Amino acid sequence: MLRFIAAFSLILPAAVLADDALTADEFARKVEGKVLTYGLSGEPYGAEEYLPNRRVRWSFLDGKCDEGYWYPEGDSICFVYNDTPTPQCWSFFDTGDGLRADFLTDPDDQSLYEVDRGNGPLSCPGPEVGV
Numbered sequence: 745m746l747r748f749i750a751a752f753s754l755i756l757p758a759a760v761l762a763d764d765a766l767t768a769d770e771f772a773r774k775v776e777g778k779v780l781t782y783g784l785s786g787e788p789y790g791a792e793e794y795l796p797n798r799r800v801r802w803s804f805l806d807g808k809c810d811e812g813y814w815y816p817e818g819d820s821i822c823f824v825y826n827d828t829p830t831p832q833c834w835s836f837f838d839t840g841d842g843l844r845a846d847f848l849t850d851p852d853d854q855s856l857y858e859v860d861r862g863n864g865p866l867s868c869p870g871p872e873v874g875v
Contacts, residue, residue: 765835766843768816772798774843781805781860782845789856793866800825801866809868820848 766774775794782789793801802825803809812825822833833848842858 763837765819765837766821768821770838771821771836774838777863779862779864779866780843780858781862782856783859784854784856788859791860791866793864801868803866803868807867807869809866809870 775792776796777794779791779793781791788805790802790804792803795801798814800812800814800823801809802812802823810825810827812823812828814821814823816822817831817833820833820835822831824831831849835846835848837844837846839857842861844858845856847853847855
């Protein structure tokens with residue numbers, strides 16, 4: 745029984761830490777220079793390219809991209825985009841399999857999960873491209 749308690753005491757801090765939101769510095773180290781694709785309910789949702797100096801490029805995977813930036817706000821990471829100037833704040837967590845993003849602006853929304861990670865750049869041909 746004593747071994748079980750000792751083993752549990754080693755596991756518990758790791759489990760608690762896994763539930764801590766990433767700090768701005770941790771988030772920046774994990775994403776800068778990458779393109780992350782996020783899923784919602786098992787379906788692709790969108791992708792974001794994380795550029796230097798906290799700049800970002802977002803796409804709903806429709807060929808159109810929106811430029812913006814991110815900044816820390818308390819324990820959250822907030823994004824402002826050219827087409828959506830109202831800050832959208834998220835808490836990011838490292839699940840071990842990628843990032844999970846919990847939308848704080850509307851807590852009833854579901855979480856987004858990282859489903860792919862690449863080195864970019866994000867493809868932004870635009871919806872108007874055609875023959």
